Amino acid sequence: MSKKTSPQGALFVRLPAAAVDKLDRAAEALGMRKKDLVAGLVSKYVDPDSESGRSALGSLSTHKLAGGHGAALQGSYSFQPFEAAEVLNAAQAGQFLQIDEATVIELAEAGELPGRKLAGAWRFSRSALVAWLSVPRKK
Numbered sequence: 001m002s003k004k005t006s007p008q009g010a011l012f013v014r015l016p017a018a019a020v021d022k023l024d025r026a027a028e029a030l031g032m033r034k035k036d037l038v039a040g041l042v043s044k045y046v047d048p049d050s051e052s053g054r055s056a057l058g059s060l061s062t063h064k065l066a067g068g069h070g071a072a073l074q075g076s077y078s079f080q081p082f083e084a085a086e087v088l089n090a091a092q093a094g095q096f097l098q099i100d101e102a103t104v105i106e107l108a109e110a111g112e113l114p115g116r117k118l119a120g121a122w123r124f125s126r127s128a129l130v131a132w133l134s135v136p137r138k139k
Contacts (some may be wrong), residue, residue, distance in 0.1 A: 009101040011038075086126050097133075 015023070027034045047053025085092065090108070092103040094116070103121060107113035114128040 084126060087124060088124045090122045093129060096129060
């Protein structure tokens, strides 16, 4: 006789260390898996379908999500502006042009790619590379 299982979903959360410790100790003392313990607690104590259930749950939260009931849950991310370097080395120029570094050096040494050799290393201006790309190649 096979055991029937219900569909499962994944939940990944970060909990305060004290709560993690408490959950670990409870699971060990009861001989249960933490996921079964959490699922049982949610089934028994979480009632998002009634006003009193939502109110009781809301009182537990220390961080409220914007939008309220029925709003889509959203995370947040902080963007840092990226300032592209104006002067590139051969590897960066290769990434910019989407070719390998050896080809960049070969083209630069042949005088086909605008660049300067400084202290034994090639340097390229981003704007000069863009201008070079915009001029049709002579055959």
